[in-house]
Amino acid sequence: MTEPTVHTVHTWEGRILDLNGDTFTAELHPTSMPGRPVLADFDLTVLGDDATHAAPGDAIDVTIPTHPRDGGGKVRLRRLGPVTSTETRAAYAEADEWLERLWPLFDEEPRR
Numbered sequence: 001m002t003e004p005t006v007h008t009v010h011t012w013e014g015r016i017l018d019l020n021g022d023t024f025t026a027e028l029h030p031t032s033m034p035g036r037p038v039l040a041d042f043d044l045t046v047l048g049d050d051a052t053h054a055a056p057g058d059a060i061d062v063t064i065p066t067h068p069r070d071g072g073g074k075v076r077l078r079r080l081g082p083v084t085s086t087e088t089r090a091a092y093a094e095a096d097e098w099l100e101r102l103w104p105l106f107d108e109e110p111r112r
Contacts, residue, residue, distance in 0.1 A: 008032075008065075008066045008067075009032065009063050009064060009065050009066060009073075010030070010032050010033060010063075010064045010066060011030070011031045011032040011061065011062065011063050011064075012028035012029060012030050012031060012032075012038075012061070012062040013028070013029055013031050013059070013060070013061050013062075013078075014026050014027045014028035014029055014037070014059070014060055014062070015027055015057060015058060015059050015060065016054060016055065016056050016057065016058045016060060017039070017056060018056055019044075019054065019055070019056060022043060022044050022045075023041050023042060023043055023044060024041070024042055024044060024054060025039060025040070025041050025042075026039070026040055026041075026042065026060055026062075027039055028040055028060075028062060040062075042075060046074075046075040047075060047076070047077060050076070050077045053077070054077060058077055058078075059077070059078040060075060060076065060077055060078060061074075061075070061076050061078055062074070062075050
């Protein structure tokens with residue numbers, strides 16, 4: 001019987017700051033370990049088919065295995081699914097409810 005093997009990865013989430021020719025710069029925040037945000041440059045090809053749709057402000061996820069035999073890392077765009085107008089109105093209504101609950105905690109009236 002073989003011993004089970006544990007494979008770990010380091011993960012970051014962030015956003016694209018700038019596109020420059022065939023590369024992009026992203027601000028990344030570690031999610032699998034403590035650490036400060038970092039700026040990283042990537043070749044657009046790491047996004048595969050999504051490279052043509054990439055734009056500043058897009059959210060990305062980066063996953064890097066900690067062991068070389070586990071292969072290279074992955075960078076992917078994080079996309080929202082379709083959101084209906086009913087869901088949007090419900091989200092705004094929930095935000096308004098939270099604002100009413102939190103309002104008494106502030107010295108000034110919140111901006112709307």
